[in-house]
Amino acid sequence: MTLNYYPDKPNSESDTAIYLFLRIGKETIKIKTGQYINPKHWNTKPDKNGNHVKRSYTGSPEFNVWLDNYKKDIHQLYNKLTQGNVAISVKELREAINSHLKKKEPTAVIGFFEHFLDYIQITSGERSKSTITKYKVLYKHLETFSRDQPYKLSFEAIDMRFFDLFKNYLMQQLKHTDNTLWKDFSILKTFMGWALDRGLHQNLTYKKFKAPQKDIEIIYLTEKELMAFYHAALPLGSKLDKVRDVFCFGCFTGQRYSDIANLKRNDIKGDRWTLRTVKTDKSYFVPLNRFAQAILNKYKDALRPLPVMSNQKTNDYLKELGKLLGIDEPTSLTKRRGNEKLTNTQPKFEFISTHTARRTFITLSLEKGMRPEVVMRISGHSNYSTFKKYIKISEKVAEVEMNNIWQMAEPKQEENQ
Known part of the structure; x- marks a missing residue:
């Protein structure tokens, strides 16, 4: 009696079933193992250690041990059935093997x-x-x-x-x-x-596991650009008018687009918005400044507090409006993929999206002198590490402002004594 493994389709380019062939004289019993492998990872003849599965296959040691144990199990069954030189037909042997394997079938294990x-x-x-x-x-x-x-x-x-x-x-x-x-x-x-x-x-x-994380570049509107959006003369009730209002509401409140989309009238009490966030499921109140209140007042008789559209349509219309308003300063975004630097330079309006509103609120609030902890309280940031990227932008703006203000006159040169 001999036992040997063979792949069902040895020339296949994808996984194929592995069978164990039991030969007794001229008779062969083909036993299904329930295992599969790509033939490129299979040794037709076992290596010096008796292994069929090549080392190129992830998990090859465990797989080879499993195949070895499976073969030993069948061999032990055969010895048990033929103990004492008991004659057994191929048909009886096949039925005994099938019955044995059926009993050994494990309960399905969730992987x-x-x-x-x-x-x-x-x-x-x-x-x-x-x-x-x-x-x-x-x-x-x-x-x-x-x-x-x-x-x-x-x-x-x-x-x-x-x-x-x-x-x-x-x-x-x-x-x-x-x-x-x-x-x-x-x-x-x-x-x-x-x-x-x-x-x-x-x-x-x-x-x-540690994957690299780089500080992302933040695209936000300057105060001048934001006011250009807010005061733009647009046909009342047009798609751009509605998109502008929802976007500006985000710029004046600092909230996520998903939370603005879920805004209900009973969430608003005077100059406060009681918000339970979609992302974190935390509840807190958002103070509404006069700009945000004016936008809400515009839709006081409408079915919904704000005319929110889908995120994708809103992003498309924001780019259209940004282009219309001439917000086209060449702007670059740089990302990294390992050692590769990927820079994308386009007119600024191409980068405007619903995310820009929240970033605009945070950045402009910091530039105007609002304390970081107050901005975090309003924006709902609980983790300083995710908030600090805005601090860096504010520092850059501070440097520019310092140079602009103090370059009005040349510094006095000390005279040599």
Whole structure:
């Protein structure tokens, strides 16, 4: 009796089933193992250590051990069935093997991807739609990575080799920038922490993952540009008129577009807006200045407090309005992908979006002398590290203002004594 493994389709360019062939004389029993592999990772003849799976396959040691144990199990069964030289037909042997394997079939074990889907579903009621979308996108990236590498993902396989391979995949194949990469691994680490708390694994390697994060450049409107938006003579009720009002409301309150879209009339009490944020689900009040109140008053008889459109349409119309108002100063945004510097230079209106409103409020408030802790209180920032990028911009503006003001006269030169 001999036992040998063979791939079902040895010339396939994709994964194919692995079968164990049991030969007794001229008779052969083909046993399905339930395992699959790409033939490029398969040794037709076992190597000197008796391994079929090449080292190029991630998880090859574990896979080879599994194949060895599976073969030993069948061999032991055969010895048991033929103990004492008991004669057994091929048909009886096949039935005995099938019955044995059926009994040994493990209860379906939920794997890494199934747990990730559970995580997305469980947290969907606690996270914003945009955050859940990011979770789903990362899930797809992990799925594609696992298939293309190939890399058999499990909680135990989230090691430093995985980190290096996945980081390279995101940067080289998907062209992710450093900051996008940082967000990807932040989500993955959050999921791994969630799974650790629930006893799904004891692997702490993920805590060592460190992806680069660069300070992003902030595009905001100057006070002159903001007032150009606010005072622009636009046809009443037109798409640009509505978009302008919603955008300016964001510039005067510092709130996220998702929260402005959820604004209800009973959230407004005089000059206060009681807000429960979509992103953090935290409640606080936002003071409404005279500009914000004037915009709300414009729509006091409308069905909704503000004529909010979809995010995408709003972004398109904002660029159209910015161009119409001549906000076209050449502006550059620079991102990094590893050692690669990516600079995008366009007229400023091309960079105006719903995010610009919140950034404009924070930056102009700091420039006008509002204390950082007060700005954070209004904007809802609880983490100073995410807020400090605005401080840097304000410092740059301070330098420019200092030079502009104090260059009115040449400094007096000391006379030589």
